[in-house]
Amino acid sequence: MPESALVAPGLPPPAPAAEGALQKQLALADLVDPESFREVFQSYAELYRVGIKVFDANGTKLVDVRVGGGEFCTYLFQHGPTQQRCTALVRQLKNQDYWATAEDPTRAAVVNCFSGLRYVVQPVVHEGDYMGRIIFGPFVPQEDPKPNPLLRQWEPKLDEARLVELMSPIRRAPDEVINKVIEQMQKVIAVILFTSYRAAMVSSMHIESVTQSYQELMEKNRRMEEQNERLKELDKMKSNFLATVSHELRTPLTSIIGYSEMLLEGMAGEIQDQQREYIQTIMEKGESLMKLITSILDLSRIESGNLKLALADVDLYAVTKAALTSIVPQAAKKKVELKTDMDPGLPRITGDEDKVRQVLINLLGNAVKFTPENGTITLRVKNYFGPRKHARSGGDKTGAVALFGIAEEDFVRLEVEDSGPGIPEELLEKVFERFYQVDNSSTRVHGGTGLGLSIVKSFVDAHKGDVWAESQPGKGCKFVVLFPVVRT
Amino acid sequence: MAARSPTSMVQFNLSQREITLKVVYYGPALSGKTTNLQVVHQLLDPQCRGRLMTLDTADDRTLFFDLMPIFFRTSQGFKVKLKLYTVPGQVMHNSTRRIVLAGSDGVVFVADSQLKEAKANQDAWAGMMENLKENGIDPEQVPIVIQFNKRDLPNVRTDEEMEKLRKSSKEPIFKAVAVEGKGVMETLYATVKATFRALNARYEFERKFGLTEKEFLHSIFKNVDLQSKGINLGEELA
Numbered sequence: 001m002p003e004s005a006l007v008a009p010g011l012p013p014p015a016p017a018a019e020g021a022l023q024k025q026l027a028l029a030d031l032v033d034p035e036s037f038r039e040v041f042q043s044y045a046e047l048y049r050v051g052i053k054v055f056d057a058n059g060t061k062l063v064d065v066r067v068g069g070g071e072f073c074t075y076l077f078q079h080g081p082t083q084q085r086c087t088a089l090v091r092q093l094k095n096q097d098y099w100a101t102a103e104d105p106t107r108a109a110v111v112n113c114f115s116g117l118r119y120v121v122q123p124v125v126h127e128g129d130y131m132g133r134i135i136f137g138p139f140v141p142q143e144d145p146k147p148n149p150l151l152r153q154w155e156p157k158l159d160e161a162r163l164v165e166l167m168s169p170i171r172r173a174p175d176e177v178i179n180k181v182i183e184q185m186q187k188v189i190a191v192i193l194f195t196s197y198r199a200a201m202v203s204s205m206h207i208e209s210v211t212q213s214y215q216e217l218m219e220k221n222r223r224m225e226e227q228n229e230r231l232k233e234l235d236k237m238k239s240n241f242l243a244t245v246s247h248e249l250r251t252p253l254t255s256i257i258g259y260s261e262m263l264l265e266g267m268a269g270e271i272q273d274q275q276r277e278y279i280q281t282i283m284e285k286g287e288s289l290m291k292l293i294t295s296i297l298d299l300s301r302i303e304s305g306n307l308k309l310a311l312a313d314v315d316l317y318a319v320t321k322a323a324l325t326s327i328v329p330q331a332a333k334k335k336v337e338l339k340t341d342m343d344p345g346l347p348r349i350t351g352d353e354d355k356v357r358q359v360l361i362n363l364l365g366n367a368v369k370f371t372p373e374n375g376t377i378t379l380r381v382k383n384y385f386g387p388r389k390h391a392r393s394g395g396d397k398t399g400a401v402a403l404f405g406i407a408e409e410d411f412v413r414l415e416v417e418d419s420g421p422g423i424p425e426e427l428l429e430k431v432f433e434r435f436y437q438v439d440n441s442s443t444r445v446h447g448g449t450g451l452g453l454s455i456v457k458s459f460v461d462a463h464k465g466d467v468w469a470e471s472q473p474g475k476g477c478k479f480v481v482l483f484p485v486v487r488t
Numbered sequence: 489m490a491a492r493s494p495t496s497m498v499q500f501n502l503s504q505r506e507i508t509l510k511v512v513y514y515g516p517a518l519s520g521k522t523t524n525l526q527v528v529h530q531l532l533d534p535q536c537r538g539r540l541m542t543l544d545t546a547d548d549r550t551l552f553f554d555l556m557p558i559f560f561r562t563s564q565g566f567k568v569k570l571k572l573y574t575v576p577g578q579v580m581h582n583s584t585r586r587i588v589l590a591g592s593d594g595v596v597f598v599a600d601s602q603l604k605e606a607k608a609n610q611d612a613w614a615g616m617m618e619n620l621k622e623n624g625i626d627p628e629q630v631p632i633v634i635q636f637n638k639r640d641l642p643n644v645r646t647d648e649e650m651e652k653l654r655k656s657s658k659e660p661i662f663k664a665v666a667v668e669g670k671g672v673m674e675t676l677y678a679t680v681k682a683t684f685r686a687l688n689a690r691y692e693f694e695r696k697f698g699l700t701e702k703e704f705l706h707s708i709f710k711n712v713d714l715q716s717k718g719i720n721l722g723e724e725l726a
Contacts (some may be wrong), residue, residue: 125539128559128567198541204554205543212583471634 028056059096069170124284142174242300324358370420384413515598516608517577533711594683601644631682
């Protein structure tokens with residue numbers, strides 16, 4: 001029958017099936033574990049020596065336990081007239097609609113067999129719902145423990161003595177006893193049903209909660225991903241903006257510096273000392289502004305992902321020499337001694353020569369800046385086999401990361417050590433952040449953009465290397481760079 | 489087999505002549521929802537109620553819900569089932585609360601009268617409104633009855649305040665001491681009555697199924713020992 005046929009006009013239409021965790025109607029067969037259920041009735045049947053059958057509300061047979069007495073029924077079934085009656089009785093007991101739609105389906109019914117035996121049909125009811133029925137029997141009624149005398153009228157071929165003999169093993173019981181047994185059995189069934197029902201509710205509720213939580217999480221994830229995408233987009237726009245602005249600023253600045261230089265060289269006529277001093281200041285400031293803009297441009301290129309490495313074999317001796325050459329004048333100005341300590345036979349690394357040199361220049365420049373007069377700066381370039389300081393997969397150095405993330409590798413290790421004021425431990429990671437200077441007042445003393453070390457970090461990261469700072473405050477600090485060496 | 493409207497649980501199963509309704513006890517943690525249900529279970533005639541199913545943790549906090557079914561047959565041969573649920577009050581179980589609240593035909597909001605619980609009451613109420621809406625239930629349409637429980641504790645709202653609240657509130661308000669059984673039946677009675685009225689207005693129980701409000705209420709509360717408990721449910725049942 002189609003579902004709609006059950007619904008009277010004017011009633012609300014069926015809802016989508018989604019809401020159903022708590023509303024599912026469960027059949028007996030869905031609720032109980034068939035094997036255990038059967039065992040319970042098996043033990044009852046053995047205890048009382050009476051057969052038990054259980055059908056669920058759909059007419060499915062869940063339990064069928066027989067205990068002796070079968071020969072009596074078999075004997076009757078071998079004869080036509082009694083066979084017919086037997087078939088009719090079985091049909092009645094099995095008639096699903098009859099039992100399910102009885103006036104009061106919760107009440108037990110006594111069914112007398114034509115042979116003189118008796119059955120009791122007890123409905124299984126849970127919270128007012130008809131769940132199925134138990135057929136208890138056959139047993140011999142206490143008040144009339146003989147085969148039905150009419151049996152031999154219906155079938156004269158039946159032998160009286162044989163009937164009595166075959167009936168004798170069948171349990172004889174007064175109705176009160178049977179009622180008590182059934183009452184007791186119902187209690188057990190009630191507990192089984194209640195427990196099973198609760199378990200079913202719990203598990204469906206559990207699944208529903210988990211499903212909903214999962215959907216909520218997925219929704220949140222989706223929203224966060226969207227936001228993340230938007231932030232990335234914004235970040236890119238910011239970097240592009242910086243790049244454009246820096247570029248646009250450089251063009252007029254080049255002219256300012258250029259014309260100042262021409263003035264200084266006297267290309268526009270003789271200039272006085274004071275004018276020279278002023279123009280020199282314009283040029284110096286112009287140049288430091290140019291450096292700042294160039295750094296911003298570099299950084300925004302790095303951030304917008306436009307940093308491209310021109311990879312080649314890098315000769316570290318040549319690169320180091322070039323870097324030192326460009327830093328010597330600054331160092332000499334401050335009377336800072338530059339020492340170098342390079343391993344012989346360093347391997348070539350795969351990298352971008354310009355960027356590697358820039359890394360060295362920035363670190364050396366930084367060291368010169370923070371080293372007081374007559375101080376010392378030491379540059380070491382060494383073969384190194386060991387772990388990184390920063391695990392490749394991020395900052396977390398526990399669990400698997402500790403095991404796999406910081407394996408020992410081949411590196412070229414560059415160290416730039418100064419004899420400056422040093423960096424407090426808690427700030428050792430921060431110095432690589434953009435525009436960060438340990439002490440803001442130092443910007444005024446030492447100058448600089450606060451971008452140099454952040455560019456170092458970006459370049460080293462791009463080379464899949466590692467960089468960090470070590471320091472004992474008061475005794476200077478040491479910047480360490482690892483460039484990976486790929487051995488072939 | 490069952491047909492139901494998207495916004496309420498009431499289920500009609502005409503082939504089996506069955507009507508199923510759902511009332512949910514909602515409220516902040518430890519306000520006494522389960523206790524309410526335990527009292528109802530104790531006082532109702534065992535003939536018309538099932539076991540109280542409690543799904544709780546070892547420390548007696550409701551984990552999923554409590555459920556107690558009430559059932560009876562009407563004079564017209566309809567089987568009526570009224571399922572009383574409680575939600576878990578702890579904040580973390582919101583998705584469970586929402587699931588349990590789905591398809592409610594009536595709601596009891598069990599508030600904690602203690603002044604220090606005012607915020608918890610407020611949060612639970614706001615959560616309930618949201619969960620009703622998310623279940624497609626219009627909070628304006630579903631009958632809601634408020635119970636202020638734990639009236640016996642110190643530092644609670646005064647009776648005068650309660651009276652003022654009662655006058656200004658759209659929802660009926662009941663005072664209760666659920667652990668002593670006080671106010672529990674009154675709350676349930678008012679909720680069941682309001683629920684029947686709302687559903688009858690919508691689905692014409694009386695005209696279609698011959699089920700009157702009087703019969704409905706009588707079937708549930710007929711064998712409750714009201715007098716010895718000092719419970720006064722009003723005129724209808726006298």
